[in-house]
Amino acid sequence: MQMKNKILAMVVGMACSCAAFAAPPPQSSAPSSAPTSAAAAAAAAKAKAIGAQVEAALAGADSGAPASPPAPGSPAVAGAPAGAAPAGSPVTATAPPGAADTRSLDEDTQQLKKDVVDLNRDLFVLEEELLFPANTQVAVYVSMDVGEFFALDSITLKIDNKEVTNYLYTPREVDALLKGGVQRLYLGNLKVGNHELVAFFSGKGPDNRDYRRGASLKFDKSIGAKYLELKIEDRQRKMQPEFEIKDWE
C-alpha cells in the first residue's frame, strides 16, 4: 500500500510537471516550439491516464476488489464469494481463493510501474528539448587517454569569461574516463555568434607534482547544436600531458 502511494505520488507529480511543460512557452511564436508543445500535451495526457489508473488500482485495493475487471472465465469471478466452496464438495489443492486477485493486482502494478518508467523517459527527453533547444544548445564533453602523466582532479569551465561549471573528479570517475568513458561536463545554451571557451585542468602531473593547465578555443556558434570535446592525452615525446579542445561540427 505504501509503495502504491509512492507510485501515485510520483505519477501525480509527473502529471503536474508535465502540465507545466504543456503550458505554452512565453515565446510561442518560435517555430520549434509547436512540435514540442504537442509532445508535452501528449505526455501530460499520458501522465493523467496513468494517474487515473493508479487511483483506480488503489481504490480497488482499498475495497478488496480487483483493480480492473478480470477477464471472463477468470477463476476470480466464478460467481461465488471468495472462499465459499459448495457443501460436500471435495477439497482440492487449488490456489487460495484470493490468489487470482492478488496476481491480477500484481500485474496491474507491474504495468503501472512500466508506464511510469516510460513516462519518465518521455519527460526527460521533453525536458532536454525544452531547456536546451537544438538551435541554442552547446554541450561540452570530456575524454581522457592513457593518463600516465596526468591524474585529473578537477576541471573549471568558462564560457565568454563566465564560469559555468567546476567539476571535482572522484577516483572512480577518473577510472571510468581512463577506460574510455566520455562525460558530458556541461550542457547549456548560447546565442548564435562568436564565443570563447576556456578550460582549466588541475590534478597531479609528472612526478606527482601539482599540475594546472588551461586550454581555450574560440568558436562560432551557428544555428544548430554545438558539440565541443575536452581531450586529455599523453604526449610521450615530451613526457607531458596535452590538453586540447576539439570542435565537433
Next chain:
Amino acid sequence: MANAQGFALLGQSAPDFALRSFGGTNVRLSEDRGDVVVLTFWGSQCDVCRRQLDMLDRSFTTYRSAGLHMYGVSVDDDAAHARQFVAAHPLGFVMLEDPAKDVARLYQIDNLPTTVLIDRGGIVRHVYRDFGPRDEALYLSQLRELLNE
C-alpha cells in the same frame, strides 16, 4: 542529540555534492548510493563536535563492514584550523573540506554539530542537531535500523 523533526530535508533525497577530503581525494555522495551514509558537520572550535566525532568514529569502526560510509564535513572559515584539528585527531572516517560552505548551505546547517543519516536509497532519514550524553543510544539504534533495511 535532538532528532530534528521539522528539518526540511527529512524524507527527501539527500542533495548530491562533491568535496575534497583533507587526504586529497575527492568524494561524491551519489557514489555511495546503496549504502548507509552518515554526514556530520563540525567545526574545529566546537567542543561538542569533538566528543561527537569520537562517538561517531567508534560506530564507524563497528559498522563499516555492514555498508556504512561516514563523512565529517568541516565548516571552518579557516582551513588551516580544520587541518590542524584533523592532524591532531586522527579518525577512521573521511574528513571533507567545505571552505565555501556550499554543502552546509545545501543541507541547511544552522547548528554544530549536525548529523544527517541517509539510508541506502539516498533518502535523509534522521537529522540530529546537537549532541548530549544520552544521545549515543538513540543514534546507534537508528543507525542499526537503517543498516538492517
